[in-house]
Each structure stands twice: as structure tokens, then as C-alpha cells.
Amino acid sequence: MATLSAAAATVDGTGSRTLHANSPDSKKIVGVFYKANQYASLNPEFVGCAEAALGIRDWLESKGHQYIVTDDKEGPNCELEKHIHDMHVLITTPFHPVYVTAEKIKKAKNLQLLLTAGVGSDHVDLKAAADAGITVVEISGSNAVSVAEDELMRILILVRNFLPGYRQVIDGDWNVAGIAHRAYDLEGKTVGIIGAGRIGKLLLQRLKPFNCNLLYHDRLTISPELEKETGAKFEEDLDVILPKCDVVVINTPLTEKTRGMFDKERIGKLKKGVLIVNNARAAIMDTQAVVDACSSGHIAGSYDNYPIR
């Protein structure tokens, strides 16, 4: 357990790699990833699929560990189920997650480490894992640049009304007015960042040259240096920041406190015509309330993650 905890810590960048088998302490490690099929071989850097298995097979096996990799994770006869009773480590991703329920944890008598090769452990019943003494680890920060870039892209796509134009090109149409009547510059708009952690801070830096009015809300303020660099202003009260924003970007983790945070009442506090980018978990939004507000025009555009659970 100590060794594994150390290993868990290392992937977070806080130490050297120490996951090794003190024979006979060979570990059974199960990795669950999506299959890439024809895409697997197109890019040697594309390691997040079942075929490439994070690129760590040789290393793990050289240390004497057993490494089982599958994409088959559902139902009583799935491949995962065959190994759940004696695996020591389970590696999974947010893109093809194993939902590690209390029931699964009960079956996994040898499980010591639950590792998310990505960010977000909301697919794990954290209380049940803690009660069973299992270390749960995610690779915090590994996606921060990607998500910040993605969010700025989505802000621009919404503000500039890109997709209707794209669809016109694909369909062979040409109706400038249908796009231009609601296409804007980002410059001068008020953008509110809900959750200014690793991702939110990178987004604020990338938004800075766009000459927006930048606001943010979090439990804690960012550093005075970053406030000065980005010009972002802190707003303690979520219900005060929301009516001010032309664009709202959501960067909070999914916890019991943030689940359904954007419900009908809170969405009602948003400015009419607001644009929303939620690159956090879908369950932070009340999906039906978002759909209703999009239908009524209260929300003019919204990017959300699929509620895949």
C-alpha cells in the first residue's frame, strides 16, 4: 500500500516513479480504455486508447507486474468483471469511465489504487473507496491547458456564431444575414469565469488580450499578481456575478455541492441572451432547465458535456 501510494503520488508530479514489484509483491493492474480501432496506429503519441494502453506496458511488465487492458466494462460477463476480484490497481479515464460503485468496491477485495488517467473522480463512490482504504488518484492539471484552449475556442464559436455559417457552407447555402444578425466580437463583452482554479486561471490569461470585462467567482481569490495581469475582478456571490455576464464559463469540479448548481432558478438570474460554456461535468447543469432556457431564448447558446451517466 505504501509503495502504491507513493506511485500514486508520483504521477501527480511530486516524486520519482517508484511503482515496482518487490517480488513476490507483483501487482495485477487492470486498465480500461476505449478502443481506437483503425485510429490506433495513425499517431504514435495517441496513447489513451486500449491499443496503446497509455504506453506503459513494457515498463509495468519489466517491473514484474501483470497488466490487463480492455474496453469491456459493462455487464456481469464483461472482461473487467473477470478481474475485479483479484486486481490491485484499476486505471480508467473520464472518456470511457468505469463507474466504481460501492458494489464493485465490495467485490474488489485486493484493490489498493484507483487511478484516473485524466481529471475528475466523480465516477468513483469516494466514500465507499475511503471506507475500504483505497487510494483514489487523478492526474490533476494534466488537462488544464487543453481545457482552457478548448473553452476559449467555444467562447469564440458562440459569440461569433460560427456553427450556422459552417452548416451553410456544408449545405451549399449562402445567407450572410442569417449569421451576421447575431454574430459579435468578443471584445468588450463581460465574461464570467465560475471556478478559477488551474483551468480558469489559464483561461483568464488567454482572454486578457481580447479586451473583455473579466469577472470570476470562486471560494478563493486568485493571486493579486494574476488579478493585475489579467484585470479580472473577483465576485464573491454567484447570484451577483451571473446577471452581469454576456458569457459564463463553468470550471467547477462536480461535487455534491455543485451538482445541479445551475438549476432553473439560477439560470433565471442570467442575462437574457447569455452564452454558456460548460467544459466541467454535465451534472453541474440541470439539463432540462438549460434546454428550456435555450428554447425560450433566455440562453442564446450553450456548450455542455454529454450527461453520459
Next chain:
Amino acid sequence: MATLSAAAATVDGTGSRTLHANSPDSKKIVGVFYKANQYASLNPEFVGCAEAALGIRDWLESKGHQYIVTDDKEGPNCELEKHIHDMHVLITTPFHPVYVTAEKIKKAKNLQLLLTAGVGSDHVDLKAAADAGITVVEISGSNAVSVAEDELMRILILVRNFLPGYRQVIDGDWNVAGIAHRAYDLEGKTVGIIGAGRIGKLLLQRLKPFNCNLLYHDRLTISPELEKETGAKFEEDLDVILPKCDVVVINTPLTEKTRGMFDKERIGKLKKGVLIVNNARAAIMDTQAVVDACSSGHIAGSYDNYPIR
């Protein structure tokens, strides 16, 4: 003519508005814009359509001028043709341009001012206009922020491989590998700006926080201050800059020198897998050469304007 030249200068921001009728010097002004139909009334700020007519009708008429507005610009019996013989001013846009040929200029005996409500006068036979003593004016810089924002959006869309994911969502598919195997971060990529004028400079500033390797090519260098601020490096030789770039952004005006600038040979000098954003005129690219290079995979993705002429 002096009065009209002064007026032309004013829209470029260099003076006060002086277009007025020294009765009986009332001018006949023809504006040609696309019709917005149902979209015209949805946004009071949407003035670029025939219905809103740039929002200058009251002002022009209060000064004693006649203001004819139409979208009907093609063929011998079109509305434009009815006014071509006695109009003094023609206002047109790049989105629905009147192609002002030598033939049209010959007919337009009274024409004094050709005004593009936008940027780019490549729809005008400039030599014929100059020979006829007609002032040709465009609103330089009016689109600079919009285009720079749009270019950064398109860079991110290409690098992050957004559109295949969007299409999956629309089609109800879910194949992460099909997108992820060629989705990248912009961070660390080499971006080359071909043409660092008003737009290119704004784009360099907006790219700065993305931590790219920024290169640019132009006839002139940007200021040392802006080079320092953005970290962009000048490259005098187009054929030297091209093989270095993961992303190429084209911001040059269309002139006889730049027409077909990206031909088969020059495209062959680009890095394999390059991404191209051309928000300048389509004719800068050899369309067939771009299509061929996209088919072969030499160009991995390209945004271009429609060759509408």
C-alpha cells in the same frame, strides 16, 4: 469632388463628417447590400443589410441627398443598372459586392466616389477607376478585431479538431478515438502569420498567451515593442518561413502580386500536416492546389473563403 473626397476621408477616421449637399449640389447615392429578410428586424445593431442601409438614410436625406438602396445588382435590367448613369456615389460591401468593371465605370458618367463599407477593394477595377478620376475608399481597420478573433477561433478549431466532434454530437455518434487521434493543443506549436498588418498584429497579441512559437512574414517588420511584447520573430523570405510552421495564417490583401501566391510549388514547401487559415481573399490561394494537398494529406486542414467571383 473635393467635398466627396473629404467625406471619403472621414469614414476612415481622419476628420469630421462633411458630406453635405451644397444645394443644388445634391448627390445621388446608391447603396447595394444583401437583403436580410426575416433577420433584418431581430437586431437594431445589424445595419449592414439592405433594410437597415447602414443606418445613414436619415442623415443623408437631411443633408439633401438622394439615397437609393437595393440588393439587385446583376443583369441588364437590375435596379443598379437603372441608376448607374447618374449616380454620384456607390456604396457596396465585400459580402454582396458590385463588381465595378471598366465597362460599368464607363457607363457611370457622374460617379465620383466608390465606397466599400468594409475592407478590400478587389471588386473594383482600380486602374479604370483611377483613369476616370473616381475616388475609391474602403474602411481600413474596421474589421481588424473581428478578423483577428475569427482567425484565432479557426486556428483552435483546426488544431483541436473540433468539427468532427461537433458532427458526431449532431449525428448521435460517440467515437472519442476518431477525434482524439488528431486533436492537439495549440501550446508549443509554430504559427506563421503571413501579412502582419492591422489584423496580423492583433492576432499576434491574442496568440501570445498560448505559448506558441510565433513567426511572421511581411514587407515590413512590426515595431520592436510589439516584437518584444509578442515574442514574434520576423522572417523575410516566405519560402523559408513556410516549412517551419504547424499553422499558417494568411492576412495579405489581394493584389496582382498576391493573386495565386499559394500555388502548387509554394504549398509543396509547407510542412506535411500543416493547418491553414486564410481569412484574406480566396484568390490568394490556388484553389485546386489546396484541394489536391488536402486530398493527399499534405495539408491536414484548411479554412478558406469562398472564391465567390
